[in-house]
Amino acid sequence: MRLSDLAATLGADPAGTDDVEVTGVSHQADWIRPGDAFVAVRGARFDGHTFVADAVERGAVAVIGEGMPAGATCPVPYLRVAAVRPALADAATAIAGRPSDALSVIGVTGTDGKTTTSCLALHLLREAGRATGLLSTIGYELPDGVLRQPPSHFTTPEAPQVQQILRDMVGAGASDAVVESSSHALALDRVRGVDYDVAVWTNLTGEHLDFHGSMEQYFADKSLLVQRARHSVLNVDDVPWFERLVPLATADGGSLTTYSAEGGEADWRATDVEEGPEAITFTVHTPMGSAAARLPMIGRFNVANALAAMAGVAATGVGLEELVAALATFGGVAGRMEMVERRDGEPRVIVDFAHTPPSLEKALETVRVTTQGALWVVLGSAGGPRDPSKRAPLGRVATTHADRVVFTEEDHRTTPLQDILDEMERGAREAGRDNFVSIGDRTDAIRYAVREAGADDTVVLAGKGPEETMERGTELVPWEEIEEARRALAARRGDPT
Numbered sequence: 243m244r245l246s247d248l249a250a251t252l253g254a255d256p257a258g259t260d261d262v263e264v265t266g267v268s269h270q271a272d273w274i275r276p277g278d279a280f281v282a283v284r285g286a287r288f289d290g291h292t293f294v295a296d297a298v299e300r301g302a303v304a305v306i307g308e309g310m311p312a313g314a315t316c317p318v319p320y321l322r323v324a325a326v327r328p329a330l331a332d333a334a335t336a337i338a339g340r341p342s343d344a345l346s347v348i349g350v351t352g353t354d355g356k357t358t359t360s361c362l363a364l365h366l367l368r369e370a371g372r373a374t375g376l377l378s379t380i381g382y383e384l385p386d387g388v389l390r391q392p393p394s395h396f397t398t399p400e401a402p403q404v405q406q407i408l409r410d411m412v413g414a415g416a417s418d419a420v421v422e423s424s425s426h427a428l429a430l431d432r433v434r435g436v437d438y439d440v441a442v443w444t445n446l447t448g449e450h451l452d453f454h455g456s457m458e459q460y461f462a463d464k465s466l467l468v469q470r471a472r473h474s475v476l477n478v479d480d481v482p483w484f485e486r487l488v489p490l491a492t493a494d495g496g497s498l499t500t501y502s503a504e505g506g507e508a509d510w511r512a513t514d515v516e517e518g519p520e521a522i523t524f525t526v527h528t529p530m531g532s533a534a535a536r537l538p539m540i541g542r543f544n545v546a547n548a549l550a551a552m553a554g555v556a557a558t559g560v561g562l563e564e565l566v567a568a569l570a571t572f573g574g575v576a577g578r579m580e581m582v583e584r585r586d587g588e589p590r591v592i593v594d595f596a597h598t599p600p601s602l603e604k605a606l607e608t609v610r611v612t613t614q615g616a617l618w619v620v621l622g623s624a625g626g627p628r629d630p631s632k633r634a635p636l637g638r639v640a641t642t643h644a645d646r647v648v649f650t651e652e653d654h655r656t657t658p659l660q661d662i663l664d665e666m667e668r669g670a671r672e673a674g675r676d677n678f679v680s681i682g683d684r685t686d687a688i689r690y691a692v693r694e695a696g697a698d699d700t701v702v703l704a705g706k707g708p709e710e711t712m713e714r715g716t717e718l719v720p721w722e723e724i725e726e727a728r729r730a731l732a733a734r735r736g737d738p739t
Contacts, residue, residue: 276301335435352444577707595707622652
């Protein structure tokens with residue numbers, strides 16, 4: 243893309259500059275490649291203009307910013323813009339060729355259920371024969387279905403990486419995309435250049451207020467998705483936010499679909515909900531008719547996620563019969579209430595990402611509903627500076643809501659593991675509980691719980707979920723919780739494999 247064209251896109255003045263070719267854009271000087279434009283972002287701690295010389299040395303052909311500091315000079319063309327973060331997104335979108343214009347895009351936001359709803363929507367679209375990509379907090383997929391992780395320095399994709407992934411989807415033949423859109427991504431303009439066809443809203447509860455500052459700002463940031471999409475799917479049970487979203491969704495000719503898992507008046511409703519040990523059944527009522535549905539997951543709250551996903555995919559033209567059939571074959575979300583394959587006479591083993599006291603309490607309450615025997619939980623707590631105050635409460639919640647508890651490691655880093663175990667034990671004892679044991683090695687802890695559990699028991703492995711590494715001291719070792727669970731079940735039955 244010529245610099246003059248980029249300047250026009252950003253509303254900047256290119257006068258007196260060389261009209262060079264711009265091939266990429268980044269706001270990190272050490273990510274710059276020859277031909278890129280460097281975006282100088284002024285943050286709370288650093289001013290990107292400090293790194294202009296470094297960016298130019300690495301091959302930057304232009305700099306974009308809100309104005310050079312007094313007395314400073316720029317050795318390459320400088321495009322002055324009114325706001326630098328929107329400019330980063332707009333530049334990335336333009337240079338990538340506006341890839342989302344070639345896709346039917348479903349965006350999903352909300353405090354809870356974003357990832358599950360996104361993965362459900364992906365599955366429903368693919369089962370309908372649509373070549374679909376996914377961009378989510380768990381990674382991204384092209385239509386080939388392979389889950390990929392961004393490079394480590396792109397753990398939270400910024401606008402350039404978002405646009406590159408969408409461009410890769412188009413290049414791989416995708417017709418559709420599901421984009422999980424967090425409040426941070428919306429507030430920081432990381433997904434500003436995404437052309438959303440459908441916005442799916444799950445709910446809004448108090449979280450991330452350290453970043454947003456207030457519930458009002460949290461709502462304002464999340465509601466950007468609804469304002470940008472042509473069609474919105476809203477949860478009528480999400481009071482009071484639903485009423486405030488409706489005028490935003492219908493402004494400028496936008497259309498609206500509603501859903502309710504709690505008996506509210508809505509376009510998509512669920513009745514006759516029954517929870518089983520491995521699946522939920524319900525009747526779904528829609529503008530296209532009613533049908534019996536089966537979702538192979540546990541947790542009544544997943545009915546709302548299923549309704550949201552089905553209504554969102556229906557807005558792209560998929561029929562009810564196809565949706566219900568596809569729902570019954572959903573394989574779940576890695577590391578989130580993921581049930582491990584088992585044989586008769588073996589305990590039910592569930593892998594979940596719950597790693598805070600509130601999320602652990604919710605997970606155990608959910609599993610308890612369909613547990614016939616004893617409820618076990620294996621969990622640890624992270625080390626280092628990461629909120630040590632949650633360790634004792636984790637011990638209290640675990641021993642209060644489960645029958646048997648095994649305390650173990652979970653990324654203890656450089657914090658002595660025994661200190662973490664002692665704190666979780668302290669929380670349990672202060673709650674008057676003694677139904678726990680501590681086993682430092684997580685593999686041994688999982689095998690102990692699986693071996694000792696009865697056939698009607700449930701064992702929840704909490705905290706690691708889909709993570710691929712374990713941080714032990716200064717070491718980063720490979721880790722797959724689901725495989726550890728499978729090996730533990732194999733060891734229980736005496737299978738050497």
